[in-house]
Amino acid sequence: MIGIGGMLASSVVNRVASKLGDLAVEDATLLWRFKDDVDDMKEKMIDLEAVMQDADNKVRQGGKDGTATRRWLAKLKSVAYDIEDVLDELDAAHLIKNHQSKLKLFFSQNNQFLWKMTVAHNMKNLREKIDKIEKESQKLNLVRHEPWVSRYNETFAAINSEGMDIGMIGRDAEKEKIISLLLDTEAKEHISIIPIVGLGGLGKTTLAQAVFADKRIDIFDVRLWVYVSKDFDLLKIGQSIVKRVNQNINLDKSDLQFVQDKLKEELANRRYLIILDDLWEEYGETLENLKKMLQHGSKGSKIIVTTRNICVVQILCTGYIANERKICPVHESDYINLGVLSLDDCWRVMKRRIFGPDDDQSGLEEIGREIAERCGGLPLVANALGQVMSEHRNIEAWKDIREKKIILDFKAEHQQDTLERLMLSYYYMKLEFKRCFTYLAAFSKGFVMDSDRFIQQWSALGYIQSRHNGQRWRRLQHLPTLEMFQVNGYSGFQTLPDVIQCFVSLRELYLRSWEDLETFPEWLGQLVSLEDITMINCPKLKSLPKSLQNFTALRKLWLEGCEVLEILPEGMGHLISMKKLVIRDCPKLTLLPESMENLTALIELKLLRCNGLEPLPEGLGLLISLEKLSIVDCPKLKSLPKSIQSLTSLRKLQLEGCERLEVSPELLHLTSLKCIEIQGFPILTYLPESTKNLTTLEELWLGGFNNLPEWIGQFICLKEINIFDSPNMTSLPESIRNLTSLKELYIWNCPRLIDRCRGEDANNISHISRIILDNEIFIPGQATKGSKNPAEYNISVVFSCNPTIQALVAPITKP
Numbered sequence: 001m002i003g004i005g006g007m008l009a010s011s012v013v014n015r016v017a018s019k020l021g022d023l024a025v026e027d028a029t030l031l032w033r034f035k036d037d038v039d040d041m042k043e044k045m046i047d048l049e050a051v052m053q054d055a056d057n058k059v060r061q062g063g064k065d066g067t068a069t070r071r072w073l074a075k076l077k078s079v080a081y082d083i084e085d086v087l088d089e090l091d092a093a094h095l096i097k098n099h100q101s102k103l104k105l106f107f108s109q110n111n112q113f114l115w116k117m118t119v120a121h122n123m124k125n126l127r128e129k130i131d132k133i134e135k136e137s138q139k140l141n142l143v144r145h146e147p148w149v150s151r152y153n154e155t156f157a158a159i160n161s162e163g164m165d166i167g168m169i170g171r172d173a174e175k176e177k178i179i180s181l182l183l184d185t186e187a188k189e190h191i192s193i194i195p196i197v198g199l200g201g202l203g204k205t206t207l208a209q210a211v212f213a214d215k216r217i218d219i220f221d222v223r224l225w226v227y228v229s230k231d232f233d234l235l236k237i238g239q240s241i242v243k244r245v246n247q248n249i250n251l252d253k254s255d256l257q258f259v260q261d262k263l264k265e266e267l268a269n270r271r272y273l274i275i276l277d278d279l280w281e282e283y284g285e286t287l288e289n290l291k292k293m294l295q296h297g298s299k300g301s302k303i304i305v306t307t308r309n310i311c312v313v314q315i316l317c318t319g320y321i322a323n324e325r326k327i328c329p330v331h332e333s334d335y336i337n338l339g340v341l342s343l344d345d346c347w348r349v350m351k352r353r354i355f356g357p358d359d360d361q362s363g364l365e366e367i368g369r370e371i372a373e374r375c376g377g378l379p380l381v382a383n384a385l386g387q388v389m390s391e392h393r394n395i396e397a398w399k400d401i402r403e404k405k406i407i408l409d410f411k412a413e414h415q416q417d418t419l420e421r422l423m424l425s426y427y428y429m430k431l432e433f434k435r436c437f438t439y440l441a442a443f444s445k446g447f448v449m450d451s452d453r454f455i456q457q458w459s460a461l462g463y464i465q466s467r468h469n470g471q472r473w474r475r476l477q478h479l480p481t482l483e484m485f486q487v488n489g490y491s492g493f494q495t496l497p498d499v500i501q502c503f504v505s506l507r508e509l510y511l512r513s514w515e516d517l518e519t520f521p522e523w524l525g526q527l528v529s530l531e532d533i534t535m536i537n538c539p540k541l542k543s544l545p546k547s548l549q550n551f552t553a554l555r556k557l558w559l560e561g562c563e564v565l566e567i568l569p570e571g572m573g574h575l576i577s578m579k580k581l582v583i584r585d586c587p588k589l590t591l592l593p594e595s596m597e598n599l600t601a602l603i604e605l606k607l608l609r610c611n612g613l614e615p616l617p618e619g620l621g622l623l624i625s626l627e628k629l630s631i632v633d634c635p636k637l638k639s640l641p642k643s644i645q646s647l648t649s650l651r652k653l654q655l656e657g658c659e660r661l662e663v664s665p666e667l668l669h670l671t672s673l674k675c676i677e678i679q680g681f682p683i684l685t686y687l688p689e690s691t692k693n694l695t696t697l698e699e700l701w702l703g704g705f706n707n708l709p710e711w712i713g714q715f716i717c718l719k720e721i722n723i724f725d726s727p728n729m730t731s732l733p734e735s736i737r738n739l740t741s742l743k744e745l746y747i748w749n750c751p752r753l754i755d756r757c758r759g760e761d762a763n764n765i766s767h768i769s770r771i772i773l774d775n776e777i778f779i780p781g782q783a784t785k786g787s788k789n790p791a792e793y794n795i796s797v798v799f800s801c802n803p804t805i806q807a808l809v810a811p812i813t814k815p
Contacts, residue, residue, distance in 0.1 A: 041083070041123070044130050048076065051142040058140070065140065072136055079129045086122055168210050169352070169379070170345035171203060174336050178211050181334055182273065182302050183219070191294070191301045193329040195313040198338030201380030204306040207338070208275050209505065211304065213528040215552060218576055220302075222272040223553065225507075225529075232281040238263060238293055241274065244531075244555070247580070264296045271298040279307045284315050291321040303327070340377020347372040349379055353386025354393065367398045374402070484508040494518045494540075501526055508532040517541050525550035531577075537561035549574035560584040567591065573598035584608040591615070597622040604628040613637055621646035633657040633680075645669035656680045656703075663688045671696060679703025679725065687712070705729055713738035724748040731756045737764050744770045 058069040168175065174196075181194050196204045211217065212225060224244050226237055238259035239251050245266040251259070274294065281287055294303065307313065313329055322328040329335070341349070347369050354368070355361055371389065375381040389398060436458050485506055494516050500506075501523045509530060511517065517538045525547020531554060535541065541562045549571025556579060559565065566588045573595025581602060583589065590612045597619025605626060607613060613634045621643025629650060631637065638660045650670050655661065657680035667690040676697060678684070685706040697715050701722040702708075706729055712718075713735025719742060723729065730752045736742070745768050747754055754773045757765060762780040765771060771778040 041127050044134055054142045076133050083126050169348050170341045171207050175210055179216055182217050185300055189325050189328045190299050191297055191327045193303045196306045196336040197310050201378040202338040203379040205277055208304055208306055220273040221270040224274045227277045228279045260293055267296045269298055272301045275304045277306050279305050279312055282311055287315055288319040291327040295326045346375045346382045349382040350386035354390040371402050486510040495521055505529050510534045512536045514538050520545040522547045530554055532556045534558040539563045541565055544569055546571055553577055556580040558582045562586050564588055568593050570595050578602050580604045582606040587611040592617050600624055602626055606630040609633040616641050625649055628652045630654040635659050637661050640664050667691055675699035677701035708733050710735045718742050720744040722746045726750045729753045732761050742768050746772045
């Protein structure tokens, strides 16, 4: 990216000027006018830093002056690095001096007197080089940069990615056309591809986001967003889709075949909507493989593709999959070819960025519309210029923006026009943000970034200076659109900083140990792309915003350690895409909203250590997709709703530590259960009759029981039994012999039962291939016992040096 070298030179010059200003010069260092050299060099570096803005602009304008200025910047950067090396040597020498005696120093290689002579001489030579570079800057006619006086203490301007504003302007017709195509159930294609085609900056991604957030498309069983980018990677695309469809699938070390198999399983008989954002790939075979991977959805599934290249769409129309009409783009007349915005729409976009609802716009409308003409109809440019103009809101500054001409050396006409307009935003960017901006050129679009880590890197490089938290948050508004925002261990704010509302493409919000967080602002509901919200150890959080109901794309909500959270908003029922809800260690929470019955996509619900939770919503049985239900350590909970018998998809039920809970007879209707865990019920010491009909059970976990009934022999599908903390259980039922599918039996902390299994009941369990008794492997009929964990075996091996290797293995016994 042009200008990175200039920004690096600027950063080094700035850092060196700062170090020279902080340098403490002692009397002993005053050799060869060392102090005078340092003071003189400091002034010259400050003067050179002031002309860096003009030097950067000349480089970008190109021509002979640009080439000469580029060489000048390279010389300046080289000398600045040399000066910094000398200053680092001074710091190192100071440390050595403070830790060694004077006599030892004199006779060592760190002789300070000789060293000072060398450093002073080097500094003198460097000062002469700086003098020469300063004279060259005068020949180049580089002038000091005087920033405009802004209505703020600092000038902020940046190029924001598409979608940084809430809502769209000028694309309503295109949006309605896409919605119509998505709702069309009479398409000839089994799965249709809807292409959005246009140059960069026209708002393709913004349009797709607006469609994705529209409630009318809730008809799809699965809705996914995949950012593709220039670096097309079929495996990563597949993994991304699998992860979003089913987070329980382990993708570690997965290959393409595994991912394709999982996609076939997960997408089969499901009507999906997948958005492939920023697709560049043109190779026909690669795109054919992409279509093969996505061909398993139900009829009526749709794929929205955003691309800058119409050739991509044309290639998608070819190949076997397309000719069989399994996956094929819609008719050419239905392509969404984005054009530029009208002048009026551009000005509306800019005004939204520049003015508040009550700001005075008088005297600025005419010149503002003239600047809007320079946007070329590009929303991206309109947003960028609007940001610049909001920070320089006066006629004089706006006239300069209107008249500024920036020349770029690009061959493609549309590239030159676009970048020339965007350069206006860069021209007025504060110097330290130019450095940060050019640093980001090393990262691809769509890169997920940890803001604190970037800020630390910028500080380490000398691009920015450490300031108070408010300034740190404010810098974030000048970064490209974020997809993940994470805060670990923070204090000082009682609510989220307003800057976060800029991140309208945010998908993951992760807050951990935010000590002072009490409430969320209502504008949080504007972040409609959020898919994952996690809040852990926010001890002062009192409530969630009512606008939570806007998160129709939210898939996971995790609330943990929110000690004073008392109520959840009724609007939670609008979270129709929610797959996983975890509420843990929220002792003040007493009720769950009745509207939860609308979470029909919910697959997993965990209620853990919610000491104040009493009744559960009666509509719990309407969660038709629920597969896993865990209720642990909720001591005030007395009963489960009768509607629980309607959870026909429930596969795993965990009930633990709920002292007052009565296990209701409705459990006998949960015939789809594969795993049940019951423990920590003082009043429940036997397996309830209501579980008698659960003949499809494969895993059984029981704790605190006195016995097992004979009818357990009816559980013919049972593969694993776990019995623990049951000191009063004395034997297993005779019918356990009938459990021919039983492969594993684990018993812990049940001394009387374990003795019986090793003796009288040994024959009854001899058909079970794996038996663990108090962490020891037990094989009926054999005296051999061993640890369950092979690592606990006491094995020693001794190898001799003879050609014939000998080994001595100690007896395998538990240590």
